[in-house]
Amino acid sequence: MSKDELIYKKDNIWEIADESMKKEIFAMGEDYKIFLDNSKTERWTTREVIKRAEAKGFVNIETKKDLKAGDKVYRVSKEKTLALFVIGEEDIINGMNIIGSHMDSPRLDLKQVPMYEESEMTYLKTHYYGGVKKYQWIATPLELHGVVINSKGEKIDIVIGADESDPVMYISDLLPHLAKDQMAKKAGEFVEGEDLNLLVGSIPAKDGEKDKVKYNILKILNEKYGIIEEDFISAELEVVPSGKSRDVGLDRSMVMGYGHDDRVCVYTSLEAILETEKPSRTSLAFFVDKEEIGSTGNTGMASKFIENLVIEIVHLLTGEYNTYMGMKALENSYALSADVAACYDPMYKNVYELKNTSELNKGITVVKYTGSRGKSGSNDANPEFVSYVRNIFNENKIVWQTSELGKTDQGGGGTIAFILAEYGMEVLDCGVGVISMHAPYELVSKADVYMTYRGYKAFYQGK
Ligand code: MN
Numbered sequence: 001m002s003k004d005e006l007i008y009k010k011d012n013i014w015e016i017a018d019e020s021m022k023k024e025i026f027a028m029g030e031d032y033k034i035f036l037d038n039s040k041t042e043r044w045t046t047r048e049v050i051k052r053a054e055a056k057g058f059v060n061i062e063t064k065k066d067l068k069a070g071d072k073v074y075r076v077s078k079e080k081t082l083a084l085f086v087i088g089e090e091d092i093i094n095g096m097n098i099i100g101s102h103m104d105s106p107r108l109d110l111k112q113v114p115m116y117e118e119s120e121m122t123y124l125k126t127h128y129y130g131g132v133k134k135y136q137w138i139a140t141p142l143e144l145h146g147v148v149i150n151s152k153g154e155k156i157d158i159v160i161g162a163d164e165s166d167p168v169m170y171i172s173d174l175l176p177h178l179a180k181d182q183m184a185k186k187a188g189e190f191v192e193g194e195d196l197n198l199l200v201g202s203i204p205a206k207d208g209e210k211d212k213v214k215y216n217i218l219k220i221l222n223e224k225y226g227i228i229e230e231d232f233i234s235a236e237l238e239v240v241p242s243g244k245s246r247d248v249g250l251d252r253s254m255v256m257g258y259g260h261d262d263r264v265c266v267y268t269s270l271e272a273i274l275e276t277e278k279p280s281r282t283s284l285a286f287f288v289d290k291e292e293i294g295s296t297g298n299t300g301m302a303s304k305f306i307e308n309l310v311i312e313i314v315h316l317l318t319g320e321y322n323t324y325m326g327m328k329a330l331e332n333s334y335a336l337s338a339d340v341a342a343c344y345d346p347m348y349k350n351v352y353e354l355k356n357t358s359e360l361n362k363g364i365t366v367v368k369y370t371g372s373r374g375k376s377g378s379n380d381a382n383p384e385f386v387s388y389v390r391n392i393f394n395e396n397k398i399v400w401q402t403s404e405l406g407k408t409d410q411g412g413g414g415t416i417a418f419i420l421a422e423y424g425m426e427v428l429d430c431g432v433g434v435i436s437m438h439a440p441y442e443l444v445s446k447a448d449v450y451m452t453y454r455g456y457k458a459f460y461q462g463k
């Protein structure tokens with residue numbers, strides 16, 4: 001046996017790629033940036049996924065009376081959860097090949113009564129969503145994205161800041177000249193949650209008595225969108241970094257953008273299932289909301305969306321409403337919990353343990369367990385299933401690497417894997433390494449994006 005066969009090592013994709021693969025990597029990088037720029041919130045991600053799925057022949061399941069092998073269908077729920085199926089040749093009761101990822105990303109949400117005026121300036125109050133370093137969100141251009149439902153129940157789309165001619169939102173910072181007390185505080189404390197207020201106006205209205213600047217802003221919103229202040233209470237308005245994703249590196253090897261966590265896995269698993277034709281096992285890609293705040297709610301992984309959908313698929317395949325068959329199909333399934341991994345960053349090397357951390361350009365990451373303080377909350381994948389996935393990757397020449405979330409005692413985190421595992425299916429965390437995770441702009445390698453797409457495609461094809 002040769003030394004190469006005996007010793008585990010990570011390969012650098014760029015050192016292995018031939019010219020045609022390099023071309024594919026860069027082409028996918030361009031398409032991925034378009035996807036990301038069109039997908040700044042869960043709802044907009046849902047719309048982008050459906051647009052791409054329909055272009056490839058997927059149809060809404062509600063138009064189907066029955067299903068057969070080769071059919072391609074999708075189902076969407078509340079614009080924030082969706083699933084794509086390609087029906088396989090094999091009996092669905094024998095299980096599916098599933099890849100699940102999440103569409104939500106850390107951000108600032110507007111509060112229910114967000115608007116106030118102080119010193120003739122008008123602000124919108126926010127409540128941050130997910131794990132953010134609050135100081136990263138100040139003195140930077142921000143966009144407002146979302147929907148307002150008015151008292152008549154009409155849904156109004158609001159996007160301010162995405163077009164270059166739009167104004168942006170802005171949270172002010174303190175000048176260093178006066179920041180002596182602030183700079184002595186800990187990083188987690190020097191910008192408080194209640195200080196994340198967006199400056200949105202400074203011109204007083206000609207009429208009105210007090211809060212004339214606020215009144216003027218409400219008039220502008222009413223003219224443009226027909227909304228009133230009370231409508232904010234039935235709204236879902238998200239504040240996200242403004243600007244497009246960009247190439248990073250003089251060699252253009254990386255992409256900086258908002259929401260790689262976890263839209264990079266949404267994109268790669270979507271592109272993989274869009275190219276899956278006549279699989280032997282039924283292929284399922286699904287995209288959920290609320291992972292960043294614990295997978296709660298009726299659009300999160302802990303909802304029964306997937307379970308109900310599988311029972312519905314069984315019904316459309318067999319004509320029977322049979323919960324047991326649906327549960328069996330789930331239990332016999334193989335799943336990849338597609339989420340980003342913490343990529344080794346030489347700038348912060350002391351929080352990582354290099355042997356067990358993903359590195360940039362070294363391929364799709366396989367994360368046997370996540371969790372924190374002794375694997376707490378983790379789905380620790382069965383070695384039998386890790387072996388199954390590893391073999392598929394090796395047979396298809398997928399460059400892959402193993403990873404865990406930094407040094408044992410440094411912290412940790414979780415994914416949707418443990419919720420999928422509750423059905424008894426085999427689950428493994430598997431995704432893309434990300435640098436600066438949860439920052440307004442995160443970083444990924446184009447080669448890793450491409451290899452993850454290839455890995456997911458091989459997983460759908462199975463053995
Ligand atoms: Mn994630």
Ligand code: MN
Pocket residue numbers: 261292438
């Ligand atoms: Mn996250």
